[in-house]
Amino acid sequence: MSLILDLFYPVTCYGCGQKGEYLCSRCRSTLPLIGLHHQRIISLYPYSSFIKYLLVDLKYHFVTDLVFQLAQTISQDLIKYFPNLVDYWQQNHFVLTSIPLHFLKQNWRGFNQSSLISQELAKLLKLDYQELIIRHQFTSPQANLKDPSARRANMSSVFAIKPPLSRGGPEGGGVLTNLIIFDDVYTTGATLNSAISIFPKNSEIYGLTLAA
Numbered sequence: 001m002s003l004i005l006d007l008f009y010p011v012t013c014y015g016c017g018q019k020g021e022y023l024c025s026r027c028r029s030t031l032p033l034i035g036l037h038h039q040r041i042i043s044l045y046p047y048s049s050f051i052k053y054l055l056v057d058l059k060y061h062f063v064t065d066l067v068f069q070l071a072q073t074i075s076q077d078l079i080k081y082f083p084n085l086v087d088y089w090q091q092n093h094f095v096l097t098s099i100p101l102h103f104l105k106q107n108w109r110g111f112n113q114s115s116l117i118s119q120e121l122a123k124l125l126k127l128d129y130q131e132l133i134i135r136h137q138f139t140s141p142q143a144n145l146k147d148p149s150a151r152r153a154n155m156s157s158v159f160a161i162k163p164p165l166s167r168g169g170p171e172g173g174g175v176l177t178n179l180i181i182f183d184d185v186y187t188t189g190a191t192l193n194s195a196i197s198i199f200p201k202n203s204e205i206y207g208l209t210l211a212a
């Protein structure tokens, strides 16, 4: 399959156009890093970099190699720039999870790129990965809600914790207090903060995004 695709779409680097890899080693090592902003939210790369094109392509064409190379790049940069944080996550058994897509988008695309990237990333960082968050499918359009508190309730109910029995992963549930929530792009932070807010107050939660 990949050989046939290669004939029509030769693999080239998103940074420099060189053939062979989606992210060549030179471009990987020169990707500008944003690093930590806000207290526990890490956004790695500026959206204005070539990462933008890579993410757009990933949304419309599922490319296994691209997911893997992205996860490798993220893992390398986390270990390089935040070695203490990665150690801390490993020693305290942090579980990586991702923001689910709306089911209509998921069906249309057939996959959730945040979930795929973070599953690969979890393997590389030797962390567990579990699908912990569900997205409610029927929220009223905000415009129909005149009352501000109804608007807030509508937004805050977008996400919920997945019931323990339907969770994947080795633990199949249990009390989860150490989490890293992955989302591909950080825009206003509303999505990530809304997902963080569904977990118990004593949880220690980091947000991790690829681009901001």
Ligand SMILES: [Zn+2]
Pocket (backbone or CB within 6 Å): 013, 014, 015, 016, 017, 018, 023, 024, 025, 026, 027, 028
């Ligand atoms: Zn390159």
